[in-house]
Amino acid sequence: MSSNCTPAARITRSLLGYGIIAGPLYVVVALAQALTRDGFDLSRHAWSLLANGELGWIQITNFIVTGLMTVAAAIGLRRALPPGRGGTWAPLLIATYGVSLIGAGIFRADPAQGFPAGTPETTTVSWHGWLHFMAGGIGFLCLIAACFVLASRFARDGRRRLAWFSRITGVVFLAGFVGIASGSHGPTTLAFVAAVVTVWAWLATVSVRFYRTAS
Template sequence: MKSINKLAGVFAPLIFCLSFTLQGILREDYDPVKMYISALSIGKYGWIQIVNFILFGILLFIFSVSLLRDAKKSNTTMTGPILLIICSVCFFLSGPFEMDPIGTVSSNITIHGTIHGLLGGIAFLLMPIICFVFYYFMKNESNLKKFRNWTLIFGIVISLTLLLFTFATKIESLNKVLSDFQGFLQRLVLMPYMLWVCLYAFKLYSRSIKSYDSNKIPENLKNY
């Protein structure tokens, strides 16, 4: 069961990214370079991305809770898993609380659009923080030494791309220049995070499988 929970963390980003990528290719009314991923929730086929958000949130939540249980059993910090749980809830709720169409004037912004923006802001802010938190607490796990270094790299990359994305959307002069690339810039932040989640979950899944196989071997044969 523990292995299955870890697999949820492997498949969550794979399904999520594959879904919005295929939608971006197939939908004629959508430009993945210019438009946010959440814009896929709008229109006739918007329900597909809404379901995609919800499914990703559920799978990431299952993975995060399994990490929380592992942390409780080993009496280690629960900070990382808790942040992942918060992130999963933000993605889950981003489904039903869909964004407003791009270019909506401030007077016409809806409550669900405002909530979607807040949820997205929290999720994106947590992405580099989660990497740095896990990097710090991986120092006591010798079998994650190499991946710990990669976690630091992912954290730095996500931080830099998040800064670029934030400046490009919040600073008016940059917004005018990069307005046609906001979808691309958003993906520059999101994709490294998704890759990190997938790799980390796969690392833990592989370790749990090895542990399970080792426990099946009789004690008198383990030294042979």
């Protein structure tokens, strides 16, 4: 990075920096809760359920802060992308995912599957539970689309590794989303966790790529 970069480039890099740290923050905070909160089973319970109980504010904050970081990264990506394929749609899709994370924090998922401790295995879905699912579904689909839009852009620019990483991430996240949406648990839940980690790694990689070239 040049020490004499323009003020505009510094702003762009600052915004893209949020895309680098958003994923690690989200994963570390959620995983720490998943491994320590009483009654939470990583192989059965979706991380959204962590928004319930006395410590639910931690995951709610995690959703909202990470969502804001993702929106900031999308703005930085829009500023960094040269005109051409995906220059508008990719940042817009990623920003929509960020907004969906904020929505997921505001409209928390309902207690279910015995979590928090004492919750029945089957519960009725509330209005905010439905809005949580809707926000997540829209955000996931937008993020998947962003992977393929940027894959096309990278392929056109001759960045074959990034193109393939984007395609693979899109496929992995789509498969994980379909699996978790089916309602199955066990390996499917763990596979979705792996897909979440993969897609955050992809966003960090894309942010680093444009952080280095912002001018």
